[in-house]
Amino acid sequence: MAIKGFEILLWFLIIPLAAGNLPVFETGKEKDWFVRMTDALICGYVLLFAVFELLALPLIFTRQSFAVLKYSYEILACVLALAGVIFAWKNKKNRADGAERKKSLSRKKIPAAMWLAFLLVAIQMGAYVFGMATDLDDAFYVATATTTLETNGMFTYDAYTGMLASYLPARYVFAPFPILLAFYSDMVHMHAAVVAHTVEPVFFLLISYLVYWKIGRKLFDKDDRKVGLFLLFLVLIQMFSYYSVYTQGTFLSIRIWQGKALLASFVLPAIFLQAKECMEMNRMCDAWVTLFLMMTSACLVSGMGIMLAPIMLGLMTLLYAVKDRNRGNIKRAVICCLPNVICAAAYVIIR
Template sequence: MIIIRALAFLLFFTVIPMAVGRLITYKARVSLTEEYLIGFFGNLGIFYILYSVIAWLQLWVTMGEAVTGAFTLLLKAYFPLIAVLLIAWLVLERKSFSAGIKTATTKFGIITKKIFTDGFTVIYFLAFMAVLVLQLYMAYGYEVNEWSYDDYDYVVSSKDTITYDALSYVNIIDGTMPNTLEKRLAYSWDSYIAMLSKVSGFEVTTVCHTILPVLFLLIAYGVYYYIAQFIFEKTDDRLIFLLILSFAYIFGLYSHYSVTFRLLGAIWQGKAVLTVIAIPFFTMYLIKSYSSTLSNGRILPIIAISMGASSLTSLGIIFIPIMAVITWVLMCAYNKRIYGIRYLIASLVGPAYLGVFYTLIWMLQSDATGGSDQYFPFRRRHEWWYKWFKENI
């Protein structure tokens, strides 16, 4: 049973991202790495949209007494939708599985040949693998002891989501409900971790401090190799880049505000996933998109990445627009004209969604705590969707 649950957990880091990524890029095929990462963040974006709707309903029907059932409702909406997407992917790709496997095998063979036909490249490859394995070992064996002050929010909130069957609704200190902070309810990452814990049967702490560090380290270095492919033409130069980057990370833990801490200290936190995985990948994907012929087929992938990145932390409302606008300005300067407005707008969809959702939560919270329904005077206790929730007595 444990093995089955573990395999179900891994689906969210293997098959599901590839399926979602292939569906999103169906009209504009990209590399396997891009498909996987687009699918990974696209899946987070899908979860975020469902989460925001149900979290809003949870607050809407709260008129004093706490209600529960929102997390269960979210899972009932999310799992069938993912199942439909998987079936759609299998149907659409039924004739191209063999071709896809052949393409992946060919690319792997080319990379392997480049590595093992040159003596120095072999040395660089083995050195990088040794450093990577060391980091993975430390992540798996020792990050269980790494506790930052943010874990009193991230880990506890995820655990409370399961325990109380509610979405970011519980006071993390004393467990009282309802107790909602706008900045915490505005993103869905805590609830996504809770979903992973529920699916696997692993404790939230185990998911955060043992499993996710290993998986996210692999994804992060996959992103860094993706960046190296764009910067360097030769394989040995790419490996040297990864080696230098690895050592910079290993010896860069000078504070809890360093990038090293986000990668090697607390990578399971939403702001860490945003800064060491989402932002680097999104930046490079935008640069490649702007550098190629402009195509409407890239708009949906950009929106998917933007939504997924915005679901990680409320700080996405700041960091993502800064990155997107800077990238756009640089590409306009490079092309000496206003260029790629559609890509810029698509890249800002996620932060805009986050900002609107945050504002609506604030308005609803103001009504709840201010004693008067200033923004939503038509809100009633027994809406027809109240049947999905139950009072916490």
């Protein structure tokens, strides 16, 4: 049990946190250690999602075995994590005032609303750990992951019938998120259904609320009291929005392990926040690289992300172009949308 717990922490927390410290991200420039850790975790997940998408698609279309993808991605993820640790260690001397910052943090009073929001988030995590809500989409997502592990093939068998598939499912092949579920299941040595319903939701819920917390800091100019109230009301709205199976709160609180739910809860809000920062910086910087990786991640989690992400980024780019009377960001936004455009064009071709 202890070994499984360590494997879960390794692949869902330690490796993403380490990979998020790479110099391509701006996490090291933040003075507050908690914000720096938050940025590293978010960027780490985005980087690993994007790498999996770029690695999986060629292997799927060339009909390679799942073992090839598994070992390739495992090695690459570990290398990225190790590189992130080395980079963070080298830059540790630039943060020699860490003790002083910890003292200032201890004197900083966290508002009661923020504590209450943390408690409600913990309750949502507990609901995933100690309970389980099944969904009709289990018939495809969990079955695809299980079939991948059993047959060592990716989309080679129909998840609904178990029969040998004569063609690749165009609707899902460009968003191989169930294959990533199979990878996680193999790494932590647990059944795909358990990983999907119990393990993944805890960490996906965490990174989603971390993005919301960062959005609150952006909107309310880092005012902890206002950010705490913002986060509290957001959590309450999410918890009491199960009046339909299609609401955003339902996707977050009940089925976040599904790719389309992760798209709505984590990827699109992260793209919104990152795009806002890129447009306001109005120059080429590391933030645009992060945005490119986020757009690639949108392709991984859901086929809807292939279209929704560039639509949102395109609208934001046009609004900022009119607002600031500057067209310089349009070219960079187009480059960030290239993964989505390529996947959409390939979908039309094989459809």
